[in-house]
Amino acid sequence: MSSSVTPLDYPYPLDLRHLFRCGWLSGVTVESADQEFRVHSLLLSLLSEVFAESDEDNFQLKEDHPRIVEVVMRFIYQMNYDDVVEKSGFSKVKFHIKLYLIATKYCIEKLWIFVEDNLKSIIQEGVLKDGFSDAIDEYYNRGCDDDGAHRHLFVEASDLNFQGLKDRDDFLDVVQRTPDFVFDLILEFRKRLPWG
Incomplete structure (x- = not known):
């Protein structure tokens, strides 16, 4: 019997945030300067032209601020980031600019529209x-x-x-x-x- 975490370990209805936390069936790794995220290529590809057009299964985003990369990865699964603005260590305006810049860099349209609406x-x-x-x-x-x-x-x-x-x-x-x-x-x- 396997000891790995599966979605069955969580109460239904299944929430994408659970998939983000456990990484079950993830096929892509995104690395920031200090973290590694196991993410699902389908979700990544649906939200970003840059990732969709790549055959890579490992993306190095080490030149981007690690807290901002983490927010992007969380956004992919929960379509929100309000819970991390205060914990980011940036002023609210700088946080949103950094987030907007990474969203445009990787063509994550839903994220840049989300940020833009509040900018x-x-x-x-x-x-x-x-x-x-x-x-x-x-x-x-x-x-x-x-x-x-x-x-x-x-x-x-x-x-x-x-x-x-x-x-x-x-x-x-x-x-x-x-x-x-x-x-x-x-x-x-x-x-x-x-x-x-």
Whole structure:
């Protein structure tokens, strides 16, 4: 008799979260910098073009932050991630930007739509909190593949709250390191000019 865990060890109805925890019948391994996830290729392929087009059965995601990789793996099985935002160690806005960036990187459309639905309010809510400048840096300097589709969210929030941001060291640091953000901010300021 086998001692491995099977879905029969859990009460019915079977929940995909149980499959994630036990890894029963998983055929793919996803490795982060500090964890290994046994996942189901069907679920991975249904949610990501990148994984669907690959014949690999082991994916190395070690360049991505391990907590964010874990959230992605959990999202595949539960279509939610609310329970881990606080435990991630990131500010709420930086967490969502990191999650959005990895979702676009691996073409996990359901995840990026889920994040996108909340992004505007999260950025506006977090603009004067720690982590906002880090999120700008992350979005602008990490090489997001969304063609800058959400730059306006950072720019508009910065413009509306500029008086509160202009004396913050973290904001001034990101301004010095991120010329594209400065350019976008200047264009936003220009809209208020009589000839803008």
